[in-house]
Each structure stands twice: as structure tokens, then as C-alpha cells.
Amino acid sequence: MLALVAALSACSTTGNRERCGRLLDAAWEDLDLAKAQGFAGSVSYSKALGLLTRAKANQAVEDFAECEDTASRARFFIAESRKGR
Numbered sequence: 001m002l003a004l005v006a007a008l009s010a011c012s013t014t015g016n017r018e019r020c021g022r023l024l025d026a027a028w029e030d031l032d033l034a035k036a037q038g039f040a041g042s043v044s045y046s047k048a049l050g051l052l053t054r055a056k057a058n059q060a061v062e063d064f065a066e067c068e069d070t071a072s073r074a075r076f077f078i079a080e081s082r083k084g085r
Helices: 002-036 043-060 064-082
Strands: none
Touching: 002 043, 002 064, 043 064
């Protein structure tokens, strides 16, 4: 029974690891695009940058669920930045 729980946990972690990595990659690309479009000075851009830094730290310590959440929130602020908010 313990082996089954460990195996299921490993599958879940692998999926979270991959989603975390994909979200971070997409968010960094979005952030670069926002910077290129001249939105790097906005408050939302700064919030997004801070959140992405935190998400990268979450990824480094293998807290993938928090990484996903933080990267998703960063993408929200990047979108707000590109809207001029």
C-alpha cells in the first residue's frame, strides 16, 4: 500500500513539475514582450516580476503547486501591465 501511495505521489509531482516549468516559461516570455512594448515601468509589471522571481524560487525548492499558483498570478499582472493598468 505504501508503495502505491509513493508511486501516485511521484506521478503527481512530475505533472506539477512540468506545469510549473511551462507556466514559468510562458510567463517570462510574456514579461519580455511587455518590456519590449514599453510597459516595464508599470506597477503591474513590477508585481509580475516579483511574483515570477518567487515562482522560480518555489520551483527550485520543488514546491510546484505554489510555483504554478504564483506564475499564474504573475501572468495576470503581466496582462494588466499590457493594458496599461
